[in-house]
Amino acid sequence: MKKLIFFLLISATVAAQKVELITLNQNIKDKKGFIKSLTLIDNRSDKVIGSVIDKDEKAEIKFADADLENHFEKWFQNDNNKVGNTDIVIMLENLKVYDEQDENKTFPYAKAKIKISGFLKRNDKYYFINRFDNVIVCNPKTVSHPQKYLAQQISDVISEFIKITYSGTVSGTYIPENEINKYNEYLIKNNKALSNSVLENGVYTSFKTFYNQQPSFEYRLEKNKKGKVVRLIKNQLSTSFSEMYCYVENGVAYKLTPVGFDEMKRNEKGFYIYTSRVNLFADTKSGGVMIGAIAGGVVGALIGAAIDSGSNGANGAVSGIGFKSTQESNVYIDSLTGAYIFEK
Structure with a gap:
C-alpha cells in the first residue's frame, strides 16, 4: 500500500510539472509568391528542448506539434x-533551453540556444541562403515566467527566419544532396580568410570582401601619435568608419x-572577438535597447539585422534579440554569413 501511495505521489508530481508549448502559428506568407514549398530537416541530435526554473519549479518547453x-x-x-516554383528547405540544427549562471553573476539566467x-x-x-546561430538570454529581473518568454522568442525567431529566407541572397556554390548534413564543412573551404595562412593587409569594406581576402585599395587609415586609428581616408578624403568592416595590419585583423x-x-x-552584447547591440532611436517580445515586424527586422551583422551597420552594431547582457565571452564571426554568434 505504501509503495502504491509513493508511486501515485511521484506520478502526480511529474504530471504537475509545468509545460510551455512553442506554437508555430505566425503568418509566414510569401508576399512575392515565389516559393512553391517549405520543407524542414530536423537535424537535432537530441529532440528534447529542455527545462528552465520558474519560481523554484521546473518548466519544460516543448513544440505544440511534435511532428515538426x-x-x-x-x-x-x-x-x-x-x-x-522555388523550394525552400529549413534545417533546424540545434534548440536547447537551460539555466546558466554566468561568471561574476549572483543568479542564473534562462537561455535558449538556437x-x-x-x-x-x-x-x-x-x-x-543564411543561418541564425545564437543564444537568447532572459533577464530574470524583468521577466516573470522565463519559459513563456523563451517559447515566444523561439517561435518568433523561427517564423521570421523563414520569411527572411524567402528573399535571401543565394550562394553561388551548391551542396550535393548527400552532403547537406555537412554543408558547413563543404562551404567553409571557400572562406579564404580561414584557409589562407596569412591575411592580406588592408581595409575591407564588408564581410564578403574579408571572406574573399579582397581589401579595397581606395581606403587607408590614419593614426594618432598613440597609434590609435582616428580616421578613414577614401581617395584622399576623410570618410565615415561605417564604410569599413575591418582592417588587417601585419597579418592581424581588427x-x-x-x-x-x-x-x-x-x-x-x-x-x-572578446566582447559582450552591451558592446555590440544597437540602441533604438528612443535610446532603449532593442529586445525581444515585441511586434513581429520589428522582431523580423532584428533577426534580419542579426543575420546580416556581417555588414557594417552603425559602427559594427547589431540589433539584438534578448537581454542586453554585460557578460563578456568569445563572440564568434559566422564563417558563412559574418553574423555575430554569442555562446553565453
Missing part, C-alpha cells in the same frame, strides 16, 4: 494559396565595433 516536418509543410500551405539554416533546393542540389576596433583572433572554431 509535417507541421512545417501544412503551416506553409495554410498561409500560401498562391505559390511559385541554430537554424535556410537553403534553396533545385533538383538534388542545395544552395545556402573588427569595427561600436566601442572601437577589437582584434579578431582565431581558433579551431574560426574568428572571434
Whole structure:
C-alpha cells in the first residue's frame, strides 16, 4: 500500500510539472509568391528542448506539434494559396533551453540556444541562403515566467527566419544532396580568410570582401601619435568608419565595433572577438535597447539585422534579440554569413 501511495505521489508530481508549448502559428506568407514549398530537416541530435526554473519549479518547453516536418509543410500551405516554383528547405540544427549562471553573476539566467539554416533546393542540389546561430538570454529581473518568454522568442525567431529566407541572397556554390548534413564543412573551404595562412593587409569594406581576402585599395587609415586609428581616408578624403568592416595590419585583423576596433583572433572554431552584447547591440532611436517580445515586424527586422551583422551597420552594431547582457565571452564571426554568434 505504501509503495502504491509513493508511486501515485511521484506520478502526480511529474504530471504537475509545468509545460510551455512553442506554437508555430505566425503568418509566414510569401508576399512575392515565389516559393512553391517549405520543407524542414530536423537535424537535432537530441529532440528534447529542455527545462528552465520558474519560481523554484521546473518548466519544460516543448513544440505544440511534435511532428515538426509535417507541421512545417501544412503551416506553409495554410498561409500560401498562391505559390511559385522555388523550394525552400529549413534545417533546424540545434534548440536547447537551460539555466546558466554566468561568471561574476549572483543568479542564473534562462537561455535558449538556437541554430537554424535556410537553403534553396533545385533538383538534388542545395544552395545556402543564411543561418541564425545564437543564444537568447532572459533577464530574470524583468521577466516573470522565463519559459513563456523563451517559447515566444523561439517561435518568433523561427517564423521570421523563414520569411527572411524567402528573399535571401543565394550562394553561388551548391551542396550535393548527400552532403547537406555537412554543408558547413563543404562551404567553409571557400572562406579564404580561414584557409589562407596569412591575411592580406588592408581595409575591407564588408564581410564578403574579408571572406574573399579582397581589401579595397581606395581606403587607408590614419593614426594618432598613440597609434590609435582616428580616421578613414577614401581617395584622399576623410570618410565615415561605417564604410569599413575591418582592417588587417601585419597579418592581424581588427573588427569595427561600436566601442572601437577589437582584434579578431582565431581558433579551431574560426574568428572571434572578446566582447559582450552591451558592446555590440544597437540602441533604438528612443535610446532603449532593442529586445525581444515585441511586434513581429520589428522582431523580423532584428533577426534580419542579426543575420546580416556581417555588414557594417552603425559602427559594427547589431540589433539584438534578448537581454542586453554585460557578460563578456568569445563572440564568434559566422564563417558563412559574418553574423555575430554569442555562446553565453
